[in-house]
Amino acid sequence: MTLDKAKRGQSLKISSIPSEMVRAQAIRFGIAEGAVVVCEQVIPAGPVIIRRNKQEIAIGRGLAENIQVEFY
DSSP states (O other), rough: OBGGGGOTTOOOEEEOOHHHHHHHHHHHHTOOOOEEEEEEOOTTSSSSEEETTEEEEOEEEHHHHTOOEEOO
């Protein structure tokens, strides 16, 4: 499943980030493979807001479509 398909309140583990470019962008946000995040909100046709520790991050839909996650 990809991050853009997550529902509010789900705990997710980042399983893979296939593209080097996408991986570099995700690392700037502090997200790497193996990180556990919580989906705070999904804005229709907008960003996916996730929480890692106490930090909330809005990830654009295009980036979220390329991040593979699994339920945690």
